[in-house]
Amino acid sequence: MQCDYFDAARCRSCTLMGVPYAGQLAAKQRHVVDVLAAVTPGVTWLPAHAGPESQFRNKAKLVVGGSPGAVTVGILDRGGAGIDLRHCGLYEPGLAELVPRVAALLDVLGLEPYDVPSRRGEVKHVLLTHSPDGEAMIRFVLRSQKHVALLRSRLPVVLDALPEVRVVSVNLQPEHKAITEGDVELVLTDADVLPMRLGDVELFLRPNSFFQTNTGVATALYEQARDWVARVDPGVVLDLYCGVGGFALQAAVAPGRRERVVRGVEVAPEAIESARRSAAALVASGATGAALDFTVGDATDVTLLPDVADGTGPASLVVVNPPRRGIGPGLAAWLEDSAATHVLYSSCNVDSLARDLAAMPSLRAREARLFDMFPQTSHHEVAVLLERVGTDATRA
Numbered sequence: 347m348q349c350d351y352f353d354a355a356r357c358r359s360c361t362l363m364g365v366p367y368a369g370q371l372a373a374k375q376r377h378v379v380d381v382l383a384a385v386t387p388g389v390t391w392l393p394a395h396a397g398p399e400s401q402f403r404n405k406a407k408l409v410v411g412g413s414p415g416a417v418t419v420g421i422l423d424r425g426g427a428g429i430d431l432r433h434c435g436l437y438e439p440g441l442a443e444l445v446p447r448v449a450a451l452l453d454v455l456g457l458e459p460y461d462v463p464s465r466r467g468e469v470k471h472v473l474l475t476h477s478p479d480g481e482a483m484i485r486f487v488l489r490s491q492k493h494v495a496l497l498r499s500r501l502p503v504v505l506d507a508l509p510e511v512r513v514v515s516v517n518l519q520p521e522h523k524a525i526t527e528g529d530v531e532l533v534l535t536d537a538d539v540l541p542m543r544l545g546d547v548e549l550f551l552r553p554n555s556f557f558q559t560n561t562g563v564a565t566a567l568y569e570q571a572r573d574w575v576a577r578v579d580p581g582v583v584l585d586l587y588c589g590v591g592g593f594a595l596q597a598a599v600a601p602g603r604r605e606r607v608v609r610g611v612e613v614a615p616e617a618i619e620s621a622r623r624s625a626a627a628l629v630a631s632g633a634t635g636a637a638l639d640f641t642v643g644d645a646t647d648v649t650l651l652p653d654v655a656d657g658t659g660p661a662s663l664v665v666v667n668p669p670r671r672g673i674g675p676g677l678a679a680w681l682e683d684s685a686a687t688h689v690l691y692s693s694c695n696v697d698s699l700a701r702d703l704a705a706m707p708s709l710r711a712r713e714a715r716l717f718d719m720f721p722q723t724s725h726h727e728v729a730v731l732l733e734r735v736g737t738d739a740t741r742a
Contacts (some may be wrong), residue, residue, distance in 0.1 A: 347400045347722060349435055356429055357421060360436070362680060363490040366387055367399040368723060374726050375716050381696045386711035386730070394716040395570075397562040402414070402721065404561045406445050406474040410452065410459045411577050411709070414505055419445065419472060426462035436722070438561070441476040444508065448472055448484065451507045460489055460653045462479030465522050470488060470494050473517075473527070475551060477541060478561055483513040483540040487527050489520055494532060501534055512537050513554040527554070536604035539620060544568060546633055547595045550620040554591050558727075560719040561682055567595045567717045567729060571690060573667070574731045576601035578688050581660030585610040586645035586667075586677070592692070602633030603660065603707045611643045611651065618642050619685045633709070648680040661687040661737070672698030678705035689732040694719075703730070710735050 348369070362370050382389075391676040392527060408419040414533060422537015432446045452459075452469070459542055460467035471487035484504075497504070504514055514535045519528035531553050537552040544565050551557055558564035570625030571593050571620050575583065579602035585594035588610030598608045611619050618640045625638040645651070645668075654662045664686045666673050673681075678720065681689060682705065689709050693699035703711065709732040717727040 351431055351434065357431055357434075359421070365397075370721065371396050371718055372397075373438065374718065374724070375491060377724075378696045378714075378726060378728050381700050382703070382711075382714070382728075382730075385700050386714060387732075389540075389711040390713045390718050392570075392715040393506065395517055395544050395563060395566045395719040396562060396594070396721070397566075399721040400435045401438050401442065402560045402562060403439060403699075404438055404476045405559050406434075406437060406441055407473075408445070408448070408472045408474070409449060410457075410469045410472055411447040411461075412459055412685055415453050417457075417469075419449045422462060428459070429712075437686055438476060439509070440480050441474060443481070444474060444476065444510065447508060448474065450704060451504065454507070456494070457486075457493055457496075462522075466712060470519055471493050471526055475557070477514060477540055477542050479511055479541065481512045481540060482508070483515075483553065484508065484511050484650060485515045485517050485527075485531075486519045487519050491518065495522050498534055501660050505535075508589070511555065513540050514518055517553070527567070535621050539623070544592075546590075549590050549592060549595070549622060549628060550623050551590060552616045552620055554614075558719060563717050563719050563727075566593075566628060567727065568592055568659055568690065569728055570717075571692075572596040572600045574690055575663060576602055578661050578663055578731075579603055580663040581606060582654055582663065583608045583652070584654050584663070584686075585645045585665040586673075587669075588612045588621060588640065588653075588665075589614075589667070591617075591624050591640060593655075593692070594621065594640070595628060597637055597663070597665070598625070598634040598636040601653050606636040608636050609715055610638075610640040611645050612640070613642065613644050615642050646677050648676055651680065654684050654686045663690060665690045665692070667692040668698075670695040670698060672702045674702075675705055679712060682708055683708045687734050687737040691730045691732060693728050693730070694725065696726060699728060703732075706732070708735050709733065 412418040418428030418430035
């Protein structure tokens with residue numbers, strides 16, 4: 347991939363830019379295999395999954411700079427001045443076409459960019475998410491409520507300029523800190539969710555919902571998870587850090603037991619509400635006969651977790667998809683001592699993954715696969731299927 351911004355030294359976020367993509371992928375594979383070697387004896391590594399090396403991002407996190415009528419959207423330099431990156435080559439086609447129009451709209455609206463050195467101004471970021479069906483969500487991150495009334499009154503202008511936008515919201519982030527968003531979200535449109543269709547499963551993303559940045563590779567990750575669930579054919583699935591329900595919903599539609607019980611646990615109430623909506627749609631469509639239940643809770647608080655199985659019934663599977671820090675010693679110990687016959691671990695940090703696997707010696711890695719969500723960088727996603735030593739996965 348060639349990037350004019352990188353060549354001009356305006357942006358160096360893509361640390362591997364200029365390295366042939368085949369070389370990037372091979373280096374990532376070697377790295378994750380080497381880091382996990384001691385804790386995955388006998389594991390079978392499936393071929394790494396990679397999508398396109400450019401035009402793959404479904405999200406744009408744009409720092410707003412410049413001045414009213416002459417905004418920049420992109421990043422800031424070391425002095426806090428805006429660097430415009432509206433034609434970044436990482437955006438998927440629909441998003442790439444949307445970003446310049448958003449920048450032009452900011453000028454039309456006359457919104458005041460936040461100036462970091464002087465700590466003055468209002469608009470800090472614009473956050474965009476684009477769906478496979480061509481719809482989008484736009485979030486204006488503001489320092490205060492000064493521009494909220496203006497945005498409410500100009501909402502028809504926003505929707506006329508950006509007809510593909512389904513959800514418009516304002517996020518309030520009043521602190522002078524290097525954080526993207528705050529705790530308060532004000533939805534301005536009647537619609538409050540962006541449907542994200544992945545095959546026969548439709549997720550519903552709220553403004554602060556997490557979803558993978560690379561839709562194509564995320565789809566492949568979920569397909570791999572579905573294949574593993576079908577092979578294990580568990581009677582019970584517990585999805586921890588379930589978010590909007592991606593892995594749990596795939597487990598619900600995976601072939602096998604129609605009486606399967608699938609439970610999800612997530613700390614964010616908005617995400618659980620979205621997961622419940624997706625579950626209701628799946629059940630209504632007849633796509634699953636599984637019993638689906640989603641609960642608000644902290645996945646690391648093992649005292650709140652439901653029983654997985656009693657060890658005498660069908661196979662049982664726990665899915666964990668934690669943040670970069672991993673699941674930690676408490677949850678690892680709970681999994682080690684649980685009756686779960688299998689664990690599906692999806693990780694964005696191979697170092698914390700290695701620590702967690704070392705704490706669960708009774709769960710042996712059977713298969714693993716690298717999913718390259720972030721070409722042009724060293725970031726990685728690794729999925730591992732673990733099986734309890736001595737488990738008979740085919741028991742009735």
